[in-house]
Amino acid sequence: MIRTLIATLSCSLLWFALVAGDDAPETRWWKGNTHTHTLWSDGRAAPEWVAKQYVDGGYDFLVLSDHNTIQAGERWFPVSEDGSSRLSPKELDGLIAEFGAEAVQLRTTETGREMRLLTLPELRQRFEVPGEFLFIQGEEVTSHFRSTGEKPVNYPVHINAVNIEAYIAPRGGDSVSDLLNESLEAIIAHGEESGRPVLAHLNHPNFGWGVTWQDVARMGADRFFEVYNGHRGVRSHGDETHPSTESIWDQALTLRLTALGLGPLFGVATDDAHDYYGGLTSQSGRGWIMVRSASLDGDSLVRAMRAGEFYASSGVTLDDVQMGDGAYRVSIRAQPGETFVTRFVGTRIVDGTVATVGEVLAEQAGLSAVYEPKGDELYIRAVVTSSRLHPNPYAEGDREMAWGQPWVR
Structure with missing residues (x-):
């Protein structure tokens, strides 16, 4: 595992050295978010409505990272007349007003109206503009480790897979650290099999107090985590007995660079948006990354991030x-x-x-x-x-x- 990490880091730094030569194209900063949810999982808006928030917000790229799914295949979502669904008639009317009736596909079943969710290829066709806005395919690979004993506890382990080609199934493990590394290795192996650069970042380690700083330090197959997550339920500031995510970064870096010999750990900022109609828990635009790259494409952005050519921001x-x-x-x-x-x-x-x-x-x-x-x-x-x-x-x-x-x- 350590050899794989060192080899990957060496390749990333070699790539950056090559593109940074005298004949290299000029680089610029690109603004993006790698952690976003839609109706494809537990987000509270249709994917096209979500995309519009980021296009209008001046973002250059976006990863729709729904839980354990990608935006592919046919899926219909119920329209709630009584508030039991995350898609209300008012929100449906807003979609029709914004995009046109012909762009919103509806059907009526025995249980009521349903709307077909747009796939990522359809979203790309509607929103992508070369050099201006890009979707990068992603998934929040979502697992948990369940402890044993009289009062078992579920420890959530959520990892975003970025620039993937297909769905990646969640993994298991005999401990939080084992599960975390099994998941990271599966994501990196997917990239190797598909012949494309991918990136995996650990999400909100303090959510559910699921991942300790020691677990973060022992991430072997990849080296990215969220130092900032805009979701108000993820406990980023820690408490009296748990360190903040910034403290996690320093403790993990220190252990990695001394006893573990695992190399640097990079910090990502995201908004982890779920709310798009006024809810305050997890709104879009609270945090993002700025990546320095010569071009706006998934492979180039991931390679730049792997070389450390980015920073995290909340404003x-x-x-x-x-x-x-x-x-x-x-x-x-x-x-x-x-x-x-x-x-x-x-x-x-x-x-x-x-x-x-x-x-x-x-x-x-x-x-x-x-x-x-x-x-x-x-x-x-x-x-x-x-x-x-x-x-x-x-x-x-x-x-x-x-x-x-x-x-x-």
């Missing part, structure tokens, strides 16, 4: 992030009336021993921040916080932020 826009030439550099896009603080976070090795895990190495105000390593840092990552309160926050009082990927020296 802050970075013009540039650079690691190398003796420094970690961040350039922040100015916004009227906003100020910014950048914290450089890392773990140091002092006298051969791990010092404080995830300590603030430096803090700088302004639109640019630079950290020059002292030589004892195991890794360095950047966190930018705006003075602006998030307009639609995960939790009250949250400010808009951005997270750079760790620089491992």
